[in-house]
Amino acid sequence: xxxxxxxxxxxxxxxxxxxxxxxxxxxxxxxxxxxxxxxxxxxxxxxxxxxxxxxxxxxxxxxxxxxxxxxxxxxxxxxxxxxxxxxxxxxxxxxxxxxxxxxxxxxxxxxxxxxxxxxxxxxxxxxxxxxxxxxxxxxxxxxxxxxxxxxxxxxxxxxxxxxxxxxxxxxxxxxxxxxxxxxxxxxxxxxxxxxxxxxxxxxxxxxxxxxxxxxxxxxxxxxxxxxxxxxxxxxxxxxxxxxxxxxxxxxxxxxxxxxxxxxxxxxxxxxxxxxxxxxxxxxxxxxxxxxxxxxxxxxxxxxxxxxxxxxxxxxxxxxxxxxxxxxxxxxxxxxxxxxxxxxxxxxxxxxxxxxxxxxxxxxxxxxxxxxxxxxxxxxxxxxxxxxxxxxxxxxxxxxxxxxxxxxxxxxxxxxxxxxxxxxxxxxxxxxxxxxxxxxxxxxxxxxxxxxxxxxxxxxxxxxxxxxxxxxxxxxxxxxxxxxxxxxxxxxxxxxxxxxxxxxxxxxxxxxxxxxxxxxxxxxxxxxxxxxxxxxxxxxxxxxxxxxxxxxxxxxxxxxxxxxxxxxxxxxxxxxxxxxxxxxxxxxxxxxxxxxxxxxxxxxxxxxxxxxxxxxxxxxxxxxxxxxxxxxxxxxxxxxxxxxxxxxxxxxxxxxxxxxxxxxxxxxxxxxxxxxxxxxxxxxxxxxxxxxxxxxxxxxxxxxxxxxxxxxxxxxxxxxxxxxxxxxxxxxxxxxxxxxxxxx
Amino acid sequence: xxxxxxxxxxxxxxxxxxxxxxxxxxxxxxxxxxxxxxxxxxxxxxxxxxxxxxxxxxxxxxxxxxxxxxxxxxxxxxxxxxxxxxxxxxxxxxxxxxxxxxxxxxxxxxxxxxxxxxxxxxxxxxxxxxxxxxxxxxxxxxxxxxxxxxxxxxxxxxxxxxxxxxx
Numbered sequence: 001x002x003x004x005x006x007x008x009x010x011x012x013x014x015x016x017x018x019x020x021x022x023x024x025x026x027x028x029x030x031x032x033x034x035x036x037x038x039x040x041x042x043x044x045x046x047x048x049x050x051x052x053x054x055x056x057x058x059x060x061x062x063x064x065x066x067x068x069x070x071x072x073x074x075x076x077x078x079x080x081x082x083x084x085x086x087x088x089x090x091x092x093x094x095x096x097x098x099x100x101x102x103x104x105x106x107x108x109x110x111x112x113x114x115x116x117x118x119x120x121x122x123x124x125x126x127x128x129x130x131x132x133x134x135x136x137x138x139x140x141x142x143x144x145x146x147x148x149x150x151x152x153x154x155x156x157x158x159x160x161x162x163x164x165x166x167x168x169x170x171x172x173x174x175x176x177x178x179x180x181x182x183x184x185x186x187x188x189x190x191x192x193x194x195x196x197x198x199x200x201x202x203x204x205x206x207x208x209x210x211x212x213x214x215x216x217x218x219x220x221x222x223x224x225x226x227x228x229x230x231x232x233x234x235x236x237x238x239x240x241x242x243x244x245x246x247x248x249x250x251x252x253x254x255x256x257x258x259x260x261x262x263x264x265x266x267x268x269x270x271x272x273x274x275x276x277x278x279x280x281x282x283x284x285x286x287x288x289x290x291x292x293x294x295x296x297x298x299x300x301x302x303x304x305x306x307x308x309x310x311x312x313x314x315x316x317x318x319x320x321x322x323x324x325x326x327x328x329x330x331x332x333x334x335x336x337x338x339x340x341x342x343x344x345x346x347x348x349x350x351x352x353x354x355x356x357x358x359x360x361x362x363x364x365x366x367x368x369x370x371x372x373x374x375x376x377x378x379x380x381x382x383x384x385x386x387x388x389x390x391x392x393x394x395x396x397x398x399x400x401x402x403x404x405x406x407x408x409x410x411x412x413x414x415x416x417x418x419x420x421x422x423x424x425x426x427x428x429x430x431x432x433x434x435x436x437x438x439x440x441x442x443x444x445x446x447x448x449x450x451x452x453x454x455x456x457x458x459x460x461x462x463x464x465x466x467x468x469x470x471x472x473x474x475x476x477x478x479x480x481x482x483x484x485x486x487x488x489x490x491x492x493x494x495x496x497x498x499x500x501x502x503x504x505x506x507x508x509x510x511x512x513x514x515x516x517x518x519x520x521x522x523x524x525x526x527x528x529x530x531x532x533x534x535x536x537x538x539x540x541x542x543x544x545x546x547x548x549x550x551x552x553x554x555x556x557x558x559x560x561x562x563x564x565x566x567x568x569x570x571x572x573x574x575x576x577x578x579x580x581x582x583x584x585x586x587x588x589x590x591x592x593x594x595x596x597x598x599x600x601x602x603x604x605x606x607x608x609x610x611x612x613x614x615x616x617x618x619x620x621x622x623x624x625x626x627x628x629x630x631x632x633x634x635x636x637x638x639x640x641x642x643x644x645x646x647x648x649x650x651x652x653x654x655x656x657x658x659x660x661x662x663x664x665x666x667x668x669x670x671x672x673x674x675x676x677x678x679x680x681x682x683x684x685x686x687x688x689x690x691x692x693x694x695x696x697x698x699x700x701x702x703x704x705x706x707x708x709x710x711x712x713x714x715x716x717x718x719x720x721x722x723x724x725x726x727x728x729x730x731x732x733x734x735x736x737x738x739x740x741x742x743x
Numbered sequence: 744x745x746x747x748x749x750x751x752x753x754x755x756x757x758x759x760x761x762x763x764x765x766x767x768x769x770x771x772x773x774x775x776x777x778x779x780x781x782x783x784x785x786x787x788x789x790x791x792x793x794x795x796x797x798x799x800x801x802x803x804x805x806x807x808x809x810x811x812x813x814x815x816x817x818x819x820x821x822x823x824x825x826x827x828x829x830x831x832x833x834x835x836x837x838x839x840x841x842x843x844x845x846x847x848x849x850x851x852x853x854x855x856x857x858x859x860x861x862x863x864x865x866x867x868x869x870x871x872x873x874x875x876x877x878x879x880x881x882x883x884x885x886x887x888x889x890x891x892x893x894x895x896x897x898x899x900x901x902x903x904x905x906x907x908x909x910x
Binding site: 020025032195276482638673674676 | 763765766773774777778779780781782783784785786787789790792819820821823824830834837838839841843844845846847848849850853874877878880881882883884885886887888889890891
């Protein structure tokens, strides 16, 4: 690239790729650490029960087994800390190895450590756990009202909250139309291609080096240090290459603490490489909400009131999932200005595996509820679903817009996104085709829309830029790429501010010994928050260099100008490298821009086989607005990938439990993620409404498709089937579900 | 457990190993040969991340035992690039088309495609055969379209002609 002015927005190929396409990446399982042992976990085969004892003798007697330990053998194991919401875990402790009770199938009961996974798994199979079964609760609404308590004395509702104000009852009586519906957000498995992985090496000074496949290394460092009574600087967390995360690797999982304890007790490096059956059994699982909605509107389709009740399944322990339905609640009203809104949300413990954020993390659930309901409303009124949406949109002149649930939307043009989507879809053409098919009796098609708003970014992030004496620059970020390409896109941000070639900037992140603080990568926050922090840090680096040159040359700082890596005052000039040669030249920044609210419009056309119930997606259009896009190659890729995950939720993916609370979908032949064969013809487009709250102007990207695609597809199927009542149409829309719903 | 002596010829180099009969080819490659480019995604033969070529055929190395491959010619992702380090056309195309994000499934897709293109480059000219090929493996990041474009591009056809390919 010769010019640097257009670095923001350049489709630069990724620097990460060369090592990854050569098989020269390094994921946790690829590390070769001298003397490292393999750990496997003995897991509860009951979903709920009293743990009477664990017989480890046979396991310990096997050759090449270094240890087989239950909780009683590791009494200093700290409880798992809550991720966000300490109130929800009060009275509900989560010991990393079960003590007297198990609350989900798959809960760790003992750890076995051996020379390799083969012998460790032999030993695992030799362990006997004695568990007396208790009644099993699998549905959050049932669990909320059950006499069976997972944590006796604490109740099954771990968190309960209301948003907005109770709705005046007269609204329901006086409205022209009131629609009610129930929706199920099924449980999903994250299905990152690399399962969870951690390797812990105890160091001679009592500290630890931890290599882990993770999204938030500084939080994990804090949790490990806090749990084991270490100072944070004694815990060195390194995140090597990560094979996908999608929200399931932000957490401090119980297995991590057990591996730390085992490594310390053995005085040897120990690693745990989760297998796929463990990953699919969970935790983590995502979604898992029962939703009940009510919406009132006048004859013109103007929404008067919206009520949403959520019972969220947080699994056996609320530590990682209880805040997710609160995120759903705050996004409840989506793209619409609704006078009266009330949300009541309960996070309920059950005997499923604990839930956690999964790509979208509460926003897909919110968008699905309101978008399905608006479509139902339009259907009842006999109006076009696009028209009803337009009638209720928050319009561009209303921003910043305070929602009744407590957010302040920054900016948006929802009608424009919808217009682009309808054009890309050829909406009128498909409506004509729909009518033609109906007239001649051909298989029905349906058209579904979704106009979503999401929240991205939260809190602060660390960024620093240092000029080096060799003319290069180093950017340091508290974010943590798990496949998003930060090594490519963050240098673009810094290079654009500095006016230098992106190749002169390299990124360091994912190492707590080098990066002093950080939050991590989740909630679509990296570019919006971490990128904005680097943007500011680069600007401050220029300021610092000008100041230093002004002192060196004894001129007023205002006379020192900066352009493209060169400082000038009068006849004199110096490069940033010159300045750096005179002493460390670095600017650190911690920046907390407000949350942003990306948005978009999705449209789907489906055909439903009337005999077999099979859904064929004939067309899918995704229009997203992420604000300023730094690297469209990367953002487009995430848009496409998240859309395919959204198709997965709509049509295929479902964590199924049997009545005893055991997961039935424990292989990738049972848990169906989309392959290339499930790709519909898809078009992507964008609008650009820059983030008004940061100079960079980026909003979050990466989760949109999981939010926009499912409701568009479900609405299209409902349209194809002409359903007046839609409660039978619950995701995933399997052939049987659609066939049944049509009858 | 009794160990079995065998020789794996991987990317042109012979590895003399003593392994348990139950040791998978994938573990032998990763742990005993040190070739960690072959990744394990499911260990039950569905995801395809561990795909390698054995005597030219794409196989799931998690579903083969190392002892089955005694004397066989094995190729892994580490053997794709030229001796001078030049990227294989598939490697270059995967990067150019952004056909990888986290990169964990990438070695499996590369070896799957490498085997197929060597057997019959015409596979890319038949959309149905290409779909049938690439549906073997799972990717959770890219949404596949870029992978399809990359394989087509690597086969020498610069005009994938996918009407639905969008941008």
